[in-house]
Amino acid sequence: MYVVNSREMRAIDHYTIEQIGIPALVLMENAGRAVAEEAAKLAGGDSRRFAILVGKGNNGGDGIVAARHLMEFGNEVKLIYATDPATFEHEAAIQRDIARKLNIPYENYSEGSPPIPWRDYDVIVDALLGTGSRGAPRAAYAKLIDEANGSGLPICSLDIPSGLDPDNGGVHAPCIRASCTVALAFSKRGLEQQPGADYAGRVIVRAIGIPKAAAEQQGVHTFRIEEPLLSDTLGLRNYEQRSSDTNKGSFGHVLVAAGSLAMSGAGLLCAKAALRAGCGLVTWALPESWLPSIVGQLPEIMLRGMSDQGLGDWSRITPQALIELSEKKAALVFGPGVGRFTDDTAWLRELWEGTSCPLVLDADALNMLSGSSSDSGSGGFKAWPKRSSPVILTPHPGEMARLCGKSVKDIQMDRIATARTFAEEHGVTLVLKGAHTVIASPAGDVFINPTGNAGMATGGTGDVLAGITASLLAQGKTAIQAAALGAYLHGAAGDRVADSRAYKASLIASDIIEQL
Numbered sequence: 439m440y441v442v443n444s445r446e447m448r449a450i451d452h453y454t455i456e457q458i459g460i461p462a463l464v465l466m467e468n469a470g471r472a473v474a475e476e477a478a479k480l481a482g483g484d485s486r487r488f489a490i491l492v493g494k495g496n497n498g499g500d501g502i503v504a505a506r507h508l509m510e511f512g513n514e515v516k517l518i519y520a521t522d523p524a525t526f527e528h529e530a531a532i533q534r535d536i537a538r539k540l541n542i543p544y545e546n547y548s549e550g551s552p553p554i555p556w557r558d559y560d561v562i563v564d565a566l567l568g569t570g571s572r573g574a575p576r577a578a579y580a581k582l583i584d585e586a587n588g589s590g591l592p593i594c595s596l597d598i599p600s601g602l603d604p605d606n607g608g609v610h611a612p613c614i615r616a617s618c619t620v621a622l623a624f625s626k627r628g629l630e631q632q633p634g635a636d637y638a639g640r641v642i643v644r645a646i647g648i649p650k651a652a653a654e655q656q657g658v659h660t661f662r663i664e665e666p667l668l669s670d671t672l673g674l675r676n677y678e679q680r681s682s683d684t685n686k687g688s689f690g691h692v693l694v695a696a697g698s699l700a701m702s703g704a705g706l707l708c709a710k711a712a713l714r715a716g717c718g719l720v721t722w723a724l725p726e727s728w729l730p731s732i733v734g735q736l737p738e739i740m741l742r743g744m745s746d747q748g749l750g751d752w753s754r755i756t757p758q759a760l761i762e763l764s765e766k767k768a769a770l771v772f773g774p775g776v777g778r779f780t781d782d783t784a785w786l787r788e789l790w791e792g793t794s795c796p797l798v799l800d801a802d803a804l805n806m807l808s809g810s811s812s813d814s815g816s817g818g819f820k821a822w823p824k825r826s827s828p829v830i831l832t833p834h835p836g837e838m839a840r841l842c843g844k845s846v847k848d849i850q851m852d853r854i855a856t857a858r859t860f861a862e863e864h865g866v867t868l869v870l871k872g873a874h875t876v877i878a879s880p881a882g883d884v885f886i887n888p889t890g891n892a893g894m895a896t897g898g899t900g901d902v903l904a905g906i907t908a909s910l911l912a913q914g915k916t917a918i919q920a921a922a923l924g925a926y927l928h929g930a931a932g933d934r935v936a937d938s939r940a941y942k943a944s945l946i947a948s949d950i951i952e953q954l
């Protein structure tokens with residue numbers, strides 16, 4: 439499903455109205471009708487009392503149409519205008535006049551108005567601000583939003599919760615806290631990222647007559663991952679299907695280079711997740727001095743001890759040894775639990791240049807890449823030679839901040855733009871983890887993952903994701919397919935764990951592997 443920002447939505451509206459010729463009033467009628475249907479469902483019954491909060495733009499116009507339909511469905515409605523309706527223009531002014539002729543009750547609300555008697559209502563429809571919203575809600579809008587949030591009534595937001603930044607998921611003060619949001623035509627970026635997604639409640643996308651082709655025509659290349667998208671846009675039709683005439687050699691051999699004495703679990707989780715995600719074979723390369731402690735723990739996985747001079751870490755293991763081991767492997771995942779060591783950035787660069795294996799770099803491998811930026815002062819690993827096989831980086835926001843030389847706050851402020859820019863500039867596939875993981879391709883496509891839950895904020899879940907992603911790569915998926923499907927399956931498995939447990943926060947990383 440397409441996810442648009444406000445500029446793209448404006449261009450799509452304009453194209454639909456001016457080029458295709460569908461009148462703005464037709465779109466508004468469809469929008470208002472769709473919202474009325476969803477708000478009626480939220481109210482759950484007949485003859486309910488709706489307060490419709492109306493702003494002066496098209497969002498307000500849609501709200502007036504919704505009021506008209508809600509009244510036709512047999513409900514009581516009242517329009518509460520946050521701006522003097524005499525100042526309305528264009529389609530919103532037409533809807534205002536229609537509402538007057540139909541004697542739809544209304545009141546003009548201003549900063550000096552007494553509080554609304556909310557007990558006279560069952561449901562609020564928030565049609566104050568939509569994608570034309572700029573900055574924090576002002577004057578009467580802000581007061582009305584505060585009042586609505588304090589009313590305790592369920593709120594159905596029209597297109598976006600008023601006060602939400604439509605483009606990045608940031609929320610202004612105040613911002614409507616909705617029970618549900620009816621996104622018109624397409625989802626909006628602000629609804630798909632935190633904290634906006636929490637303020638939006640359940641997001642329902644309703645068609646209003648804008649053809650999907652209009653988004654394609656306008657070059658929208660941000661998507662939310664869901665099953666139809668996996669098959670249609672990402673080319674992953676029947677991704678679970680296998681021909682019967684196959685053997686373990688058919689599904690790729692993953693080399694996991696992970697873990698050190700202090701963090702052996704990262705390697706265990708990563709290797710096990712890779713196997714569970716369906717590849718034919720997994721070899722786990724680990725410092726040889728603690729290999730004996732692992733024997734028997736993962737019977738299905740081949741172990742390869744790397745000469746570590748008894749230190750238990752990666753500081754004496756040569757990149758050359760790993761390069762040799764990676765020959766004929768279908769994917770190499772490096773980083774979980776490896777720790778840092780002297781000259782590790784140069785070490786990683788040797789691996790980068792020496793292996794032709796598709797790479798997944800996670801955890802400390804990402805910090806080694808960040809080291810490259812501070813060492814050279816010349817754009818960091820952007821200046822490293824381009825690889826002919828794919829690279830997937832899987833940073834959490836802290837690792838991403840180090841990679842970009844920014845603060846975590848800056849990264850989280852616009853995750854979609856950050857991930858897209860980085861992937862394009864560095865020619866890598868990037869998985870920016872966290873709630874609503876953002877996956878960006880070097881070509882500039884961005885996929886937002888809706889699966890997963892806060893129970894997954896626990897040690898080791900990232901190691902599991904790295905293993906799953908490498909496994910999918912080894913099975914012949916492209917980098918963007920492996921990264922998007924990996925994040926989707928990882929989150930879906932996490933959701934199954936959460937659903938099956940009495941206490942959702944009890945989820946641990948191994949549970950995800952078992953639910954794959």
Ligand SMILES: NC(=O)C1=CN([C@@H]2O[C@H](COP(=O)(O)OP(=O)(O)OC[C@H]3O[C@@H](n4cnc5c(N)ncnc54)[C@H](O)[C@@H]3O)[C@@H](O)[C@H]2O)[C@@H](O)CC1
Nearest residue numbers: 465469495496497567568569570571572573574575576597
């Ligand atoms: N062409 C159409 O008729 C369509 C309209 N649509 C609706 O139109 C909306 C976008 O409409 P607009 O572009 O008119 O914009 P909005 O309705 O979001 O609001 C813009 C108006 O609010 C005021 N405003 C902006 N920021 C404010 C703030 N922080 N505090 C107080 N006032 C503020 C502006 O002065 C402007 O008058 C969408 O969200 C959607 O609901 C969609 O349904 C698509 C089709």
Ligand SMILES: Nc1ncnc2c1ncn2[C@@H]1O[C@H](COP(=O)(O)OP(=O)(O)O)[C@@H](O)[C@H]1O
Nearest residue numbers: 834871872873890891892895897898899900901
């Ligand atoms: N609140 C959340 N909602 C959804 N997914 C989450 C949430 N918190 C964490 N995750 C997921 O869990 C994983 C955590 O990875 P990471 O931070 O690298 O953990 P670790 O280093 O302990 O393995 C990522 O895939 C991330 O997207």
Ligand SMILES: [K+]
Nearest residue numbers: 564567596598
């Ligand atoms: K709104």
